[in-house]
Amino acid sequence: MSSPLSSTKTAAALRTSARVSVEVLLVLVAAAVALWVLGRMWSVVWPLIVGLFLTTLTWPLARFLRRLGWWPSLAASAVTVFSLLVGAGIVALIAVPVAGESGELADGVIAGIDKVREWAAGPPLNIGDDQITGALDTATAQLQDSVGSVVTTAVTGVSTVVNGLVTAVLAIFLMFFFLKDGPRFLPWLTRQLPGRLATDVPEVASRCWDTLGAFVRSQAFVGLLDAVFIGIGLWILGVPLVLPLAVLTFVCAFVPIVGALFAGFVAVVIALVSNGPMDALIVLAIIVVVQQLEGNVFQPMIQSRGLGLHAATILLAVTLGGSLAGVVGSLLAVPVAALLGVVWNYLREQLVEDSPEREGEAEAEAPDDGAIGSPVPS
Numbered sequence: 572m573s574s575p576l577s578s579t580k581t582a583a584a585l586r587t588s589a590r591v592s593v594e595v596l597l598v599l600v601a602a603a604v605a606l607w608v609l610g611r612m613w614s615v616v617w618p619l620i621v622g623l624f625l626t627t628l629t630w631p632l633a634r635f636l637r638r639l640g641w642w643p644s645l646a647a648s649a650v651t652v653f654s655l656l657v658g659a660g661i662v663a664l665i666a667v668p669v670a671g672e673s674g675e676l677a678d679g680v681i682a683g684i685d686k687v688r689e690w691a692a693g694p695p696l697n698i699g700d701d702q703i704t705g706a707l708d709t710a711t712a713q714l715q716d717s718v719g720s721v722v723t724t725a726v727t728g729v730s731t732v733v734n735g736l737v738t739a740v741l742a743i744f745l746m747f748f749f750l751k752d753g754p755r756f757l758p759w760l761t762r763q764l765p766g767r768l769a770t771d772v773p774e775v776a777s778r779c780w781d782t783l784g785a786f787v788r789s790q791a792f793v794g795l796l797d798a799v800f801i802g803i804g805l806w807i808l809g810v811p812l813v814l815p816l817a818v819l820t821f822v823c824a825f826v827p828i829v830g831a832l833f834a835g836f837v838a839v840v841i842a843l844v845s846n847g848p849m850d851a852l853i854v855l856a857i858i859v860v861v862q863q864l865e866g867n868v869f870q871p872m873i874q875s876r877g878l879g880l881h882a883a884t885i886l887l888a889v890t891l892g893g894s895l896a897g898v899v900g901s902l903l904a905v906p907v908a909a910l911l912g913v914v915w916n917y918l919r920e921q922l923v924e925d926s927p928e929r930e931g932e933a934e935a936e937a938p939d940d941g942a943i944g945s946p947v948p949s
Contacts (some may be wrong), residue, residue, distance in 0.1 A: 794824025
């Protein structure tokens with residue numbers, strides 16, 4: 572016969588569970604309020620994030636120029652102008668091929684649709700032309716009924732383009748100021764915070780900056796390798812829009828796992844429409860090989876220390892970010908998860924219980940004047 576439960580231990584367990592539940596609920600409420608405030612300030616926060624991303628990419632060049640003796644403002648101006656020229660060149664390289672091959676691509680899409688109709692009309696589907704025509708008529712009628720929503724969507728699209736331009740301009744100006752005055756930020760922050768916060772907050776900010784910079788630069792380099800190898804394969808096969816597809820591969824590299832799948836899907840579809848099924852299969856094989864090289868060779872070599880995130884964590888973070896905020900959420904999911912990991916690791920370092928041996932070592936290494944830690948450089 573089993574022993575009866577202890578009423579004292581049961582009550583204590585319930586009280587502990589209730590207290591932990593209330594504390595977790597308060598943390599979730601605080602997080603929800605913080606996200607709500609962040610959403611209300613998104614018009615300012617998003618340019619700030621883009622500016623930080625651009626700064627992490629361009630800071631090594633600015634740092635190199637500053638070490639050569641350039642004034643901070645001159646180095647920041649030179650790097651900003653160079654970045655604008657590179658961006659304008661990329662846009663021009665994309666726009667010209669797309670405009671020049673748009674007619675050929677449109678003809679290929681029409682031919683591809685005809686092939687799909689012929690395949691659907693045969694076994695095993697045996698879909699007749701009448702059924703296909705009926706489906707097209709139904710889609711046309713639904714489109715005519717939703718003209719208002721289409722116009723609204725078009726207006727929204729124009730507004731999105733305008734907002735994107737404003738965001739880009741603000742991000743460029745912020746990048747300039749970050750490049751010019753960024754090294755002064757941590758010393759200034761140290762002087763503004765009281766007590767232990769003057770040590771903890773700058774330390775966490777420094778670690779987050781290092782992690783963000785490692786993520787952005789490593790993803791950019793890996794994306795460049797993917798774009799070069801996949802672009803060469805598409806060029807050899809004669810697939811149209813090679814340069815835009817290579818640039819799309821580079822951009823999608825900043826969204827781990829999901830971005831590679833999307834860029835590969837677009838490349839395979841264009842190869843299928845323009846060159847046929849055989850070349851599409853070859854493009855698929857090239858993408859699979861390059862992605863395997865990226866995952867097993869490139870990233871372990873480039874990200875030697877890594878972000879401290881498991882592949883499953885990255886996939887879940889990208890999925891959650893996409894469901895919450897679409898493309899922007901997918902783009903920010905991995906760096907946000909990595910930064911949260913940095914904060915959590917620092918908190919664990921501060922909350923861990925020191926053993927007597929570690930306490931003895933700390934006392935032996937303590938300075939004679941009783942100072943706590945080293946002074947922060949001005």
